[in-house]
Amino acid sequence: MSKKSAVVLSSGGVDSTTTMAIAQDQGFEIYSLSFDYGQKNQYELECAQKVASFFHVRKHLIISLNLRQIGGSALTDNIPVPRNRAKHDFASAIPVTYVPARNLIFLSVAVAWAESKNITDIFIGVNAVDFSGYPDCRQAFIRSFEQTANLGTRLGVEGNSQIVIHTPLMDLGKKQILQKGLELGVDYQLTSSCYDPAPSGKACGKCDSCQIRKKGFQEIGQADPIL
Amino acid sequence: MSKKSAVVLSSGGVDSTTTMAIAQDQGFEIYSLSFDYGQKNQYELECAQKVASFFHVRKHLIISLNLRQIGGSALTDNIPVPRNRAKHDFASAIPVTYVPARNLIFLSVAVAWAESKNITDIFIGVNAVDFSGYPDCRQAFIRSFEQTANLGTRLGVEGNSQIVIHTPLMDLGKKQILQKGLELGVDYQLTSSCYDPAPSGKACGKCDSCQIRKKGFQEIGQADPIL
Numbered sequence: 001m002s003k004k005s006a007v008v009l010s011s012g013g014v015d016s017t018t019t020m021a022i023a024q025d026q027g028f029e030i031y032s033l034s035f036d037y038g039q040k041n042q043y044e045l046e047c048a049q050k051v052a053s054f055f056h057v058r059k060h061l062i063i064s065l066n067l068r069q070i071g072g073s074a075l076t077d078n079i080p081v082p083r084n085r086a087k088h089d090f091a092s093a094i095p096v097t098y099v100p101a102r103n104l105i106f107l108s109v110a111v112a113w114a115e116s117k118n119i120t121d122i123f124i125g126v127n128a129v130d131f132s133g134y135p136d137c138r139q140a141f142i143r144s145f146e147q148t149a150n151l152g153t154r155l156g157v158e159g160n161s162q163i164v165i166h167t168p169l170m171d172l173g174k175k176q177i178l179q180k181g182l183e184l185g186v187d188y189q190l191t192s193s194c195y196d197p198a199p200s201g202k203a204c205g206k207c208d209s210c211q212i213r214k215k216g217f218q219e220i221g222q223a224d225p226i227l
Numbered sequence: 228m229s230k231k232s233a234v235v236l237s238s239g240g241v242d243s244t245t246t247m248a249i250a251q252d253q254g255f256e257i258y259s260l261s262f263d264y265g266q267k268n269q270y271e272l273e274c275a276q277k278v279a280s281f282f283h284v285r286k287h288l289i290i291s292l293n294l295r296q297i298g299g300s301a302l303t304d305n306i307p308v309p310r311n312r313a314k315h316d317f318a319s320a321i322p323v324t325y326v327p328a329r330n331l332i333f334l335s336v337a338v339a340w341a342e343s344k345n346i347t348d349i350f351i352g353v354n355a356v357d358f359s360g361y362p363d364c365r366q367a368f369i370r371s372f373e374q375t376a377n378l379g380t381r382l383g384v385e386g387n388s389q390i391v392i393h394t395p396l397m398d399l400g401k402k403q404i405l406q407k408g409l410e411l412g413v414d415y416q417l418t419s420s421c422y423d424p425a426p427s428g429k430a431c432g433k434c435d436s437c438q439i440r441k442k443g444f445q446e447i448g449q450a451d452p453i454l
Contacts, residue, residue: 065292072343094381101339108335112328116299141379148375152368154321
């Protein structure tokens, strides 16, 4: 019997890389999907490529879609990425690093790719614990998207099986995510999480994303291999 | 009081152009959105530009997103566009001209643009009468998408008003769409509907889309200005 395949959204960061490890551990052959959307962290695309090689994915696709034309986020625009914020500041309200409808767009393209290959399983590394401020990381959004995808595609309407959006990290904090990934042999040196790294790719260590990552490594008693 | 704004998806065809006329007639200031997605009909992007000028839109944005990388459609791939098919052949099953998850992707990007401009109204010219074979032209899909968009965006979660996806053509056939457009002063000479026109932009007259258009003009007793 041929192996079942899955499309895995990959940003080259801790969460999506751990998600890929979980998908592979569940027996899926991986089609990894990344986006060059005009993000300040272009280095993450190199990381996503390295991660794809590490997992021997079947195919790694990078889709270009310039969200700078749309604007509205510190990750793509000329808006400073906040640094050294206290945890309670970035865990509650929607931060300026939110990119309008990003996961909606990324998931939609993932569905298109999956559909063209008759793949019904899609993995995304969203988690509502550390990123509770992002509406597009919440369970309610993901389940609603799944339903919409099944109503709007050939696969969902004609297929014998339904599109499933897997979110294995949904209820995990960074500590648990790292534990899970290390258990599965992930090499986090390949990853990048910073919202706005140096041109060399070196993480700033101070943006919300770097802080969450650093705290996660501290909690498991290990040094972050990229800091 | 400042005018209310709307994002209108524009392909440069009959349906989206009529939809734009309706949105304008309802008092909306228009932000028109088109996609260079690797479609064989690149001429339609010129038409979308002419239509944007005709309606004096506030801004016309063309987003590049190469769906040829994804494949699976006669509109983007090396798959022949069917010609001279009988009506019952293209009104029932999902045709090869279906582009995987296209409206899901287009609407998602429209939501992103709308959100970045605090716009809650989005117009799309889908209709389930002539394109009953396309799952992403149906009411159930659109309503589900609307709900998903409101769950996954800042606007939907924090805003005082909800994102609304307007589909004024949903229950209209081509004859009624043309009647409505002509009533509102649309110049259909600016539009293009062919799935695979000559390099000059000249419509083939034989693909499903050309046939539906031709029949619509016949039914209102007028010649199609582009044939």
